[in-house]
Amino acid sequence: MSTQGTRGGGNRFPGVVAAPFAMVKLGPDVESGTTDAYSGYLPDGRIFGFSMMHESGTGGAPKYGVVSQMPVVGDVQNPIANLSQLRAVPDEGGVGYYKSSLASGVTVHLAATEHAGLYSYSFPSNSSASIVVDVSHVLPSFRGLGWEQHYSGGSFSTFDDGHYEGSGIYNNGWNLSPDWTIYFCGKFNQQPSNSWTFNGNGTAFISHDSPSSTSGIARLGGVFTFAGTDLTSRVGVSFISSAKACHNLDAEITEDTELDILVENAKSQWNEQVFDKIQITSDNSTDVQLLYSSLYGMFLIPSNRTGENPEWSGTEPYYDDVFTLWDTHRCHSSLFHIVQPEAYEEFIRSLIDIWRHDGFMPDARSSNFNGRVQGGSNADNVLADAYVKGVRGAINWEDGFAAMQTDAEVVPANNFDPKAPDSSTKEGRGALPDWLQYGYITPRFSRAVSRAVEYSTNDFGLHQVAMGLGMADEANIYLNRSRNWRNHWNPLASSHNHTGFVVPRAANGSFIAQDPQQCGGCYWGDAYYEDNSWIYSMNAIHDVAELKKRIGGDERFVDRLNKLFDLNIFNAGNEPGFTSPFLYNFVSGEQWRSVNRSRYIGGLYGAGETGLPGNSDAGAMESNLLWQMIGLYPLTGQTTFLILSPWFESMTINLGDGKTLQVTTTGGDRYAAPYVQSLKVNGEDWDKAWVTWEDVFANGGTMEYVLGENQVHWATGDLPPSPAS
Structure with missing residues (x-):
């Protein structure tokens, strides 16, 4: 794992960056309730999602932590409840690769390309596997300086073939940005046994049978449940449209792309271009x-x-x-x-x-x-x-x-x-x-x-x-x-x-x-x-x-x-x-x-x-x-x-x-x-x-x-x- 500067105020991002300056920076988002996780990562605390975009090494206040998904063992009753997990062991990783082992028994392996990410999940045996995609997920700030990010709306749609598309709108952060939008497109390697979309606030939410679409300023997203215990999830992102996000995904990570291949590609790019x-x-x-x-x-x-x-x-x-x-x-x-x-x-x-x-x-x-x-x-x-x-x-x-x-x-x-x-x-x-x-x-x-x-x-x-x-x-x-x-x-x-x-x-x-x-x-x-x-x-x-x-x-x-x-x-x-x-x-x-x-x-x-x-x-x-x-x-x-x-x-x-x-x-x-x-x-x-x-x-x-x-x-x-x- 490229651990340099991940503790002691270095604030460096330890997750997956597939090439120098890659748009996607895929890694865990950790919350402690009092400490800003500027790059999403903290060595201690609870992981509350794995998201596609981060900064690295910055101060001021966190930026991004968007387009997130969180694995949950079993069925999900309330997708806007606190689903965060402690880690069973410290995270591992290296150039182009990241691994988290959650206390719930779920192991998450991550790899990426420049505009897309690959999640590989292993769930405990004899359990069902759920993935919660929360559009409202964003890195918080606890400094009280008015630099915290805000979620201000989005859209989420599921389709008959099991894939989903949508967008999230966010604002503020250290640079005091007005509303900006990121689009996403996600696909799994198997059909979900059940899926539904939700929107709501607090502990109250409205669910919608899949396929469906939902939008608005309330928290929203989708829940996907699978019968198997081994699952891969592919996600593409774009600032242009969800169609462009799907194009980025299909162009960079196909349904038969293996995680190890992405890791080796990342190493090759870093070696050739930098090391x-x-x-x-x-x-x-x-x-x-x-x-x-x-x-x-x-x-x-x-x-x-x-x-x-x-x-x-x-x-x-x-x-x-x-x-x-x-x-x-x-x-x-x-x-x-x-x-x-x-x-x-x-x-x-x-x-x-x-x-x-x-x-x-x-x-x-x-x-x-x-x-x-x-x-x-x-x-x-x-x-x-x-x-x-x-x-x-x-x-x-x-x-x-x-x-x-x-x-x-x-x-x-x-x-x-x-x-x-x-x-x-x-x-x-x-x-x-x-x-x-x-x-x-x-x-x-x-x-x-x-x-x-x-x-x-x-x-x-x-x-x-x-x-x-x-x-x-x-x-x-x-x-x-x-x-x-x-x-x-x-x-x-x-x-x-x-x-x-x-x-x-x-x-x-x-x-x-x-x-x-x-x-x-x-x-x-x-x-x-x-x-x-x-x-x-x-x-x-x-x-x-x-x-x-x-x-x-x-x-x-x-x-x-x-x-x-x-x-x-x-x-x-x-x-x-x-x-x-x-x-x-x-x-x-x-x-x-x-x-x-x-x-x-x-x-x-x-x-x-x-x-x-x-x-x-x-x-x-x-x-x-x-x-x-x-x-x-x-x-x-x-x-x-x-x-x-x-x-x-x-x-x-x-x-x-x-x-x-x-x-x-x-x-x-x-x-x-x-x-x-x-x-x-x-x-x-x-x-x-x-x-x-x-x-x-x-x-x-x-x-x-x-x-x-x-x-x-x-x-x-x-x-x-x-x-x-």
Whole structure:
């Protein structure tokens, strides 16, 4: 079972995902009565259904858990009663496969394709077998924040041949989505001895003899009872129609398809598309498991919904379940590009196409609806990163830049989010009025300081693309705007013997007193989102030379980075601080300190259930580790990669078109002697603490490290670029 991150707040989905980005994510839904099951799974609690759609690794509130069925021993008297079951033993599974053994004696085996799922049931001998399909089934939230999902209606029909079709309508969830509809089509491998449909509320329901149809806002579904104890159920889903759901089912899982074949197909797809892309030499099985478990966790979402877009028709790819670019733009996007370049190009095209039809690119999106924006418009960073690294293909970059300019110039309509009613959290940059008027953001907007830092990096992304498109005037405008984080810099703000931090600023230009180590609740209504000024003051990664100057030079800069750890400010499970541990590379000879921090962070990970230091966040947490395994760290929107220290004696990354990056180490030991003694890049001696995309990725290359226990000041060459400085 791919257990990494399924306990301890990792929230990763352990069920069946038949291929990278598959639309169907089939697995158990567990309830404890007090704890949100963000991906449906909890290690403890009662399973109340097995559903076709889930997210992975997210926080906020659960999304999906729809198109569910629940096995029940014997006849079902009340289908809307609590039919949940404890597990007799812990669940099992692996790539493409999942198994639950319920206390009732029922064993459930699951496999899937990209748009359909296969349930194989074994019931206790000498019993009848019932399957309850509950259209109103949805993952609940117990946080009391108003982000819980709601079922708002549906339809359910049974037919003479024993199959059923229908749809469910749902709304809300973390992204505050209005009503959206999923269609389904289900077939069993034998005729039921009895079947009927129901609708009702509470403990009262109305039953209808089969074949029948029922619809409405009351809970509804169907009950199917079988004489045998071994049963298979096939289900297809679609966002278009129940006829399309039946088509998806029949095209992908036929009546004679065996579960083992689906499992093997899934393994083949994951091997070919992901696992085979990175090969290592290691005799440490734990390391191998950690590497490939992390790669697996990276590519569960977003969901490739090409051909399943109910909002508009067209020829462009369509990806949903972007959850969220605020989490993933720092290091996930850049590895997505390397491991899955074709899907990455499709993803970029999808972001732009969403702008064409919905008016804005998403910072987050699920159930075909943008939301929620936690900071900046970070699709701008993602597009800039792709552009400067030469991603072209079928991307219309003029439209791409126009989409970025919409973020930079158009104030999105306020969606009056109860947690931040000051401006839009649906899309775009809600605090843009202040950004354009003052060059900073006043406290009339929530998350003012953290948004200002992110808007600066977003504008730098526009500068990068404008430069490449030959738009000199626009490039200059956005380069200047990318420096606006400086307008929040109060040189007198002090904390722990350091002065100069980004702080709130009033409309009259005065700075507002703020302890840099405090951020109130660090949430939607506060000046900083999910971290404090110590972290956000270090986040202008396009302007580090200026940042060093304001902090007081190299020695003070190193000391400030040290204090992130000495004062226990840095949190490895929180994305705003992801890049900070490696900024030592901007000081001549201090690269060894980045290696130190990297080894500490790597030690917080594991291949087991508690192996993630925070939410997976759609693979952001896993990609953060994977870059450290490689021995590099990306600076989003730039071609720069900071050099760390690789984990393995040899790693080969398949870059496509016959190109590879080969990373080797000699001497040393990952923990006892991890420091770079010397480095050759493409056979040449290297004295810089950074490489570029062109150096090692554009055409492939080699990086040959000599490691040892001495903290050698080997990187004394040119510092990494600070393009806004």
